[in-house]
Every structure is written in structure tokens, then in C-alpha cells.
Amino acid sequence: MNKPIIPLDGESAGLSPTRHEDKQLENSTPIRGKSMRDFWHWMFSPERRGAMLVAPALIMLFLMNIFPLMWSFGLSFFHYKASSMRPPRFAGFYYYEKVLSDPVVWERLQTTALIVSLSVLLQMVIGFSMALLFEKKFPFRRELLMLVLTPMMLSFVAVGVFFKLFYEPTFGILSQGYAYFFGEPLTLLATKWGAIWAIVVADAWMWSPFVMLLVLAGLVSVPDYLYEAAAVDRASWWRRFKTVTFPYVKGLLLLALLFRTIETFKIFDVVYLITAGGPGTSTETIAVYVYKIAFQFFKTSQSSALSYILLFVVIVLTNLYLYFVNRRNEEV
Amino acid sequence: MFAAIFKSRKERGLREAGWGWTLFAGSIGLIYFFPVLWIIMTAFKTRADALATPPVFLFTPTFENFVSVFLRLSQTGQEAVSTGMGLYFFNSVFVAASGVLLALVIGTLAAYGFSRYPLKGNDTYLFVILTTRMLPPIIVIIPIFLMFRLTGLSGSYIGVILLYAAFNLPFSIWMMKSFFDELSIDVEDAARLDGSSDRGVFFRICLPQLKAGLAATAVFALILTWNEFLFALLLTGTETRTVPVAMARTIGGELGVDWGLLAAIITLFLIPVFAVTYLLQNHLLRGVTFGTIKK
Structure with a gap:
């Protein structure tokens, strides 16, 4: 009787469900198409843009990195050998206790620490000196720089093979040079310290250019007027280095130190190829050790437990690295 | 710069x-x-x-x-x-190229997302992503090895390509993010005011400015993959073996190493590395630090 003046049922507003469906029937669009389109709109709506852009990457990383890591985390609490068909049995913290109380693990960690500290130290010294060398302007500077930077682009395998050939006792060029001066052949890889130095030299040769690159970036960022001021003040070379140059380099030097520590900590390929951990086990780094217990003895649980201890170390170091990266970015 | x-x-x-x-x-x-x-x-x-x-x-x-x-x-x-070496060279190229392409497409989108549409906990995501790259590969490889054996992906091209895509993804994301962060947002805002869609901004404003950056990231990732050894050692079969694995096997037989032959393999293997080092000279620093250090 009393019809409302303003239609409240939405019919005239064009929102009627019946009318909508009629239209769809006319166009013979299936319902599924509509829900697909809704899903499409939902997915690409502007507020979901960030999530949608990163989703494929996160899914991929989850499948290929995070999930496997979680799996091996689980495995580390079970008795399990990848080489046997026996189903896993729950072991609790057994393997963590076993790994942490195992003197062999500590020995391998010490070997790794020794190689890392020697190699990183050598890289810092050589890298820094070469950066000072290349800071100046001279003809063919760019070409020579490319020559020196090449080693860090090489593959670990190639470097391993190079040095294996140089260290070869009878016809390796290094051994021959040694024999020429000292009269006796150099059997570097037969002794513990010789083998350690063999690895350290190969690794330092490969990665000193990395340190050089970072230091050089710091050196060229020193403003010229500071050098001019130092010249006016007749500051000594050492004083100029300490008060003008070094402050610009130290941030990058620290980053290089951390980055190389993280990377050298993982050292595997070079050791695997040059000494394979020998003589005995004297150059077996922690990565080589994990490889051996995981893929030669198939002690899957034990290697997983050890992996998680390494994971923890790397997370701490990476955090530290990013902390300094961010601090530097704020300064620049 | x-x-x-x-x-x-x-x-x-x-x-x-x-x-x-x-x-x-x-x-x-x-x-x-x-x-x-x-x-x-x-x-x-x-x-x-x-x-x-x-x-x-x-x-x-x-x-x-x-x-x-x-x-x-x-x-x-x-x-x-x-000798099969031709196949191994082909494998190295094919696997690296496919893996990097996949990583680059997914990684560039993600980098754009991280750079322009920060999520809640953006930095945490980026940290986790970088960490997966910093991990000793030996940690990741144990479960992946088991997973691949279960799914039958072990020794197949698809398995290795997927693995290399994942291996390169953190690198691509960090590199490309560092490039996106450097672009001026004003240009994009201006384009938006002129009625450009978000997709248009990405494809017609951002990407054309980053051609060099994209190329640098791609080439760098290619070299990293080309050089990769441990994953290839454990996950490739006879048919999918890459050159580094073949080289390591040549040196493995202690007595009869033919050094001349090995040196020739390495020389061939290094040609792309030299070319790339030369091409990349201005992006080397950014590349070797995974985009964390720009200048």
C-alpha cells in the first residue's frame, strides 16, 4: 500500500542478485568464471600488491630451502640413516649431546678456525696492500685491475686444480722452484702445516681481490680536499693515513672481514680438491667433516644436528654483518 | 656510483x-x-x-x-x-641459463615488491633470504638430497634447475632490490599522476631504467652457477653432470692425471669467466657482496 519513495530493495540500484544472474545467463558466462574473476581481483588488488610480488619467491625459497631445513631439523631428533630402510626412531637431544661432546667435532672446528683466521688475515694484508697500489693513477690501470680481480671470479674447482698442480711434488712449478733454491723437493701436502698453508694460500689468492675491491671503494671515496689539507699541513705519510685515509676505509674493512669470515667458514671445495682433508684428518674443515659423515658414513641424524650448530653460527655472523651494513648505509 | x-x-x-x-x-x-x-x-x-x-x-x-x-x-x-665433455659443457650452460632465468624473473618481481611495497616485517624477510644464501651449502644439501631421492628428481635436469633457481634467488632479490632502491621514485609518481597503471610503471618506467642492472645480475648469477660444485656433485647424474664435477672426477684418479688435458678443460671453462669479469667491472663490488654494498 505505502510504497517507499526510495526503493530499499536495491533493485533499481542495479544490485539485484536476480538481475545480475539474468545478465550472466544472457551472456552465458559460467559461475566459475565469475569466481575466478573475483579471485583475480582479490589477488591483484593494490593492498595485496607487495605480498603478491614476493609470494612466488617466498614459495620457492620455502620449498627448496626452508622446508628441507625444517625437515633436517626434525631428522636431527631421530635415529635415522639415509642408507638404510629402517624407519626413524625418536632420539630426543641424543645427537646434539653426542655432537657437542665429541672431541672430533671440536678438533674440526679448531682446524676450521685456524684456516679461517690465517686465510682472512692474509687476505686483509694482501688486499689492503694491493688497494694502495691501485689507488694511484697510471697508464693501463684499468686493464691491470681486471687482471688482478680475475681470481675471485674463478670457480673453486678451477682454483683447487690449479694449486693441486702447483703443489705436485715432482713437476709442480712451486715444488720445482723450491727444489731449485733448496735442493730438495717440496712435499707440501705431506705434513700437517704444509697442507694447511697450501689451503690458506690457495684461498687467500682467490679472495684477496675481494678485500682489495672493498678497500679500493673506501680509498676512492676520500674527498680530495682532505688530502690537499693534509698536504698544506705537511702531515707525514703515516699521520695522513691514520687521520684521513683510514677512517674512510675502516667501515668497509670490517665488512670485508665479516663477509670473508662467513664465506671462509664454509670452505669446502678447495679443501676437498687439494687435500681431501689429509694428511690424515689434519686439514678436515667442519664442512668437509659434515660432508663425510653425511655422504660417506650416512650418519644422517648426526650430520643434521651438526648442521644446526653451524647454522646458528652463520646466523649470528650474518646478523652482525647486516648490522654493520645498515650502520654504514646510514652514515653514507 | x-x-x-x-x-x-x-x-x-x-x-x-x-x-x-x-x-x-x-x-x-x-x-x-x-x-x-x-x-x-x-x-x-x-x-x-x-x-x-x-x-x-x-x-x-x-x-x-x-x-x-x-x-x-x-x-x-x-x-x-x-669423451662426453661436450655434453657436460652443454649441461653447464643449459642448467645455469634455465636456473638463472627462473631466479631472475621471480627475484625481480620480489625485489620490486620488497622495494616499493614493504610488507610488515620486510627486513626480517630480507634477512632470512640472505641467510639462506650465506648458509654453508652442505647444510642445505643433506635434506635436499633426501627430498630429491624420494621424489625422483635426483639426477634430472628439472631437479638441478629448480635447485639452481633457488640458489640464485636470494642473490637476485638482493641485487635487484639494491638497484630498485636507487631509482628515483619521483619519476614513478609522475607516471602514476599521468594515469599509468602499476603494471605500466613496473614495465615501462622501472625495468627500462634497470636494463644494465638486470644484465649485471643475470651475468653474475650465471657465473656463480657456472662455478658451482657441491650441489652439482651430489645431485647430477651421468647425463646431467656439469663441467666442475667432470673436472673434479678427472683429478680424482690420483695416478693418471693428464694435466695438459685438465688445463685445457679449465681454459675452456674460464673463457666465459674472463669475458664476464670484463663486462661486469662496474658492478663487481655489488655483485660479490650480494648487493649489500653499493659504493
């Missing part, structure tokens, strides 16, 4: 060291580069020259090592058969 490293002091107004310094730096550079040079020389030596004591520096170059990389005499000694 990083290119400043290649502009030395003088170009920016200070000391000139001159030819004397070239001589000095040149000799040190040559000593430093000598290991590579020696391998290349060994590749061109005959077997007798390669094993000569004292070592020979002057010799008549031969290409026989390069031929025997790909062909060797059959047991009967008559016909030449393939």
Missing part, C-alpha cells in the same frame, strides 16, 4: 704516478695472475712439455689437448669417440 673505483685519483684531480708505477703494479699484477697464466700455458703444451723438469716457458704450442677434451681414441685405437 661504483664506477668511481675505476676512475683513479688523477682523474679526480690528484697525484699522477706515471709509467714507473705501471711497471711496478704491472709486475705485481703479473705475479698475481701467474697461476692462471701458467694453466693456460700448460693447456697448449704437449704431454712431455707439461711434465718437464725444469719447467719450460718457451715451447711450440699445440692444440692436441683441446681436441682431446672432446674426442679420444677408442679402445681399438682407430676411431675417435666423444
Whole structure:
């Protein structure tokens, strides 16, 4: 009787469900198409843009990195050998206790620490000196720089093979040079310290250019007027280095130190190829050790437990690295 | 920009060291580069020259090592058969190219997302992503090895390609994010005001500015993958083996290592590396630090 003046049922507003469906029937669009389109709109709506852009990457990383890591985390609490068909049995913290109380693990960690500290130290010294060398302007500077930077682009395998050939006792060029001066052949890889130095030299040769690159970036960022001021003040070379140059380099030097520590900590390929951990086990780094217990003895649980201890170390170091990266970015 | 490293002091107004310094730096550079040079020389030596004591520096170059990389005499000694090295080179190229392409597409989108539409906990995501790259590969490989064995992906192209895509993803994301962060947002805002859609901004404003960055990221990732050893060692089969694994196997047989042959393989293997190092010179710093350090 009393019809409302303003239609409240939405019919005239064009929102009627019946009318909508009629239209769809006319166009013979299936319902599924509509829900697909809704899903499409939902997915690409502007507020979901960030999530949608990163989703494929996160899914991929989850499948290929995070999930496997979680799996091996689980495995580390079970008795399990990848080489046997026996189903896993729950072991609790057994393997963590076993790994942490195992003197062999500590020995391998010490070997790794020794190689890392020697190699990183050598890289810092050589890298820094070469950066000072290349800071100046001279003809063919760019070409020579490319020559020196090449080693860090090489593959670990190639470097391993190079040095294996140089260290070869009878016809390796290094051994021959040694024999020429000292009269006796150099059997570097037969002794513990010789083998350690063999690895350290190969690794330092490969990665000193990395340190050089970072230091050089710091050196060229020193403003010229500071050098001019130092010249006016007749500051000594050492004083100029300490008060003008070094402050610009130290941030990058620290980053290089951390980055190389993280990377050298993982050292595997070079050791695997040059000494394979020998003589005995004297150059077996922690990565080589994990490889051996995981893929030669198939002690899957034990290697997983050890992996998680390494994971923890790397997370701490990476955090530290990013902390300094961010601090530097704020300064620049 | 990083290119400043290649502009030395003088170009920016200070000391000139001159030819004397070239001589000095040149000799040190040559000593430093000598290991590579020696391998290349060994590749061109005959077997007798390669094993000569004292070592020979002057010799008549031969290409026989390069031929025997790909062909060797059959047991009967008559016909030449393939050593399979051709296949391994193909595998290296194919696997690296596919893996990097996949990582680059997914990684660039993600980098754009992280750069322009920060999520809640953006930095945490980025940290986790970088951490997966910093981990010792041996940690990740144990479960992946088991997973691949269960799913039958072990030894197949798809498995290795997926793995390399995941391996390169953190690198691509961090690199591309560092490039996106450098772009001026004003241009994008202006384009939006002119009615450009978000997709248009990404494809027609951002990407064209980053052609060089994209190329650098791609090439860098290619080299990292090309050089990769541990994953390939454990997850490739006879048909999908890559060159580094083949090289390590050649050296594995302790007694009969043919150094000339090995040197020839390495020399061929290094050609793309040299080319890339030259091409990438202005992006080396960013590349080797995974985009964390720009200048």
C-alpha cells in the first residue's frame, strides 16, 4: 500500500542478485568464471600488491630451502640413516649431546678456525696492500685491475686444480722452484702445516681481490680536499693515513672481514680438491667433516644436528654483518 | 656510483704516478695472475712439455689437448669417440641459463615488491633470504638430497634447475632490490599522476631504467652457477653432470692425471669467466657482496 519513495530493495540500484544472474545467463558466462574473476581481483588488488610480488619467491625459497631445513631439523631428533630402510626412531637431544661432546667435532672446528683466521688475515694484508697500489693513477690501470680481480671470479674447482698442480711434488712449478733454491723437493701436502698453508694460500689468492675491491671503494671515496689539507699541513705519510685515509676505509674493512669470515667458514671445495682433508684428518674443515659423515658414513641424524650448530653460527655472523651494513648505509 | 673505483685519483684531480708505477703494479699484477697464466700455458703444451723438469716457458704450442677434451681414441685405437665433455659443457650452460632465468624473473618481481611495497616485517624477510644464501651449502644439501631421492628428481635436469633457481634467488632479490632502491621514485609518481597503471610503471618506467642492472645480475648469477660444485656433485647424474664435477672426477684418479688435458678443460671453462669479469667491472663490488654494498 505505502510504497517507499526510495526503493530499499536495491533493485533499481542495479544490485539485484536476480538481475545480475539474468545478465550472466544472457551472456552465458559460467559461475566459475565469475569466481575466478573475483579471485583475480582479490589477488591483484593494490593492498595485496607487495605480498603478491614476493609470494612466488617466498614459495620457492620455502620449498627448496626452508622446508628441507625444517625437515633436517626434525631428522636431527631421530635415529635415522639415509642408507638404510629402517624407519626413524625418536632420539630426543641424543645427537646434539653426542655432537657437542665429541672431541672430533671440536678438533674440526679448531682446524676450521685456524684456516679461517690465517686465510682472512692474509687476505686483509694482501688486499689492503694491493688497494694502495691501485689507488694511484697510471697508464693501463684499468686493464691491470681486471687482471688482478680475475681470481675471485674463478670457480673453486678451477682454483683447487690449479694449486693441486702447483703443489705436485715432482713437476709442480712451486715444488720445482723450491727444489731449485733448496735442493730438495717440496712435499707440501705431506705434513700437517704444509697442507694447511697450501689451503690458506690457495684461498687467500682467490679472495684477496675481494678485500682489495672493498678497500679500493673506501680509498676512492676520500674527498680530495682532505688530502690537499693534509698536504698544506705537511702531515707525514703515516699521520695522513691514520687521520684521513683510514677512517674512510675502516667501515668497509670490517665488512670485508665479516663477509670473508662467513664465506671462509664454509670452505669446502678447495679443501676437498687439494687435500681431501689429509694428511690424515689434519686439514678436515667442519664442512668437509659434515660432508663425510653425511655422504660417506650416512650418519644422517648426526650430520643434521651438526648442521644446526653451524647454522646458528652463520646466523649470528650474518646478523652482525647486516648490522654493520645498515650502520654504514646510514652514515653514507 | 661504483664506477668511481675505476676512475683513479688523477682523474679526480690528484697525484699522477706515471709509467714507473705501471711497471711496478704491472709486475705485481703479473705475479698475481701467474697461476692462471701458467694453466693456460700448460693447456697448449704437449704431454712431455707439461711434465718437464725444469719447467719450460718457451715451447711450440699445440692444440692436441683441446681436441682431446672432446674426442679420444677408442679402445681399438682407430676411431675417435666423444669423451662426453661436450655434453657436460652443454649441461653447464643449459642448467645455469634455465636456473638463472627462473631466479631472475621471480627475484625481480620480489625485489620490486620488497622495494616499493614493504610488507610488515620486510627486513626480517630480507634477512632470512640472505641467510639462506650465506648458509654453508652442505647444510642445505643433506635434506635436499633426501627430498630429491624420494621424489625422483635426483639426477634430472628439472631437479638441478629448480635447485639452481633457488640458489640464485636470494642473490637476485638482493641485487635487484639494491638497484630498485636507487631509482628515483619521483619519476614513478609522475607516471602514476599521468594515469599509468602499476603494471605500466613496473614495465615501462622501472625495468627500462634497470636494463644494465638486470644484465649485471643475470651475468653474475650465471657465473656463480657456472662455478658451482657441491650441489652439482651430489645431485647430477651421468647425463646431467656439469663441467666442475667432470673436472673434479678427472683429478680424482690420483695416478693418471693428464694435466695438459685438465688445463685445457679449465681454459675452456674460464673463457666465459674472463669475458664476464670484463663486462661486469662496474658492478663487481655489488655483485660479490650480494648487493649489500653499493659504493
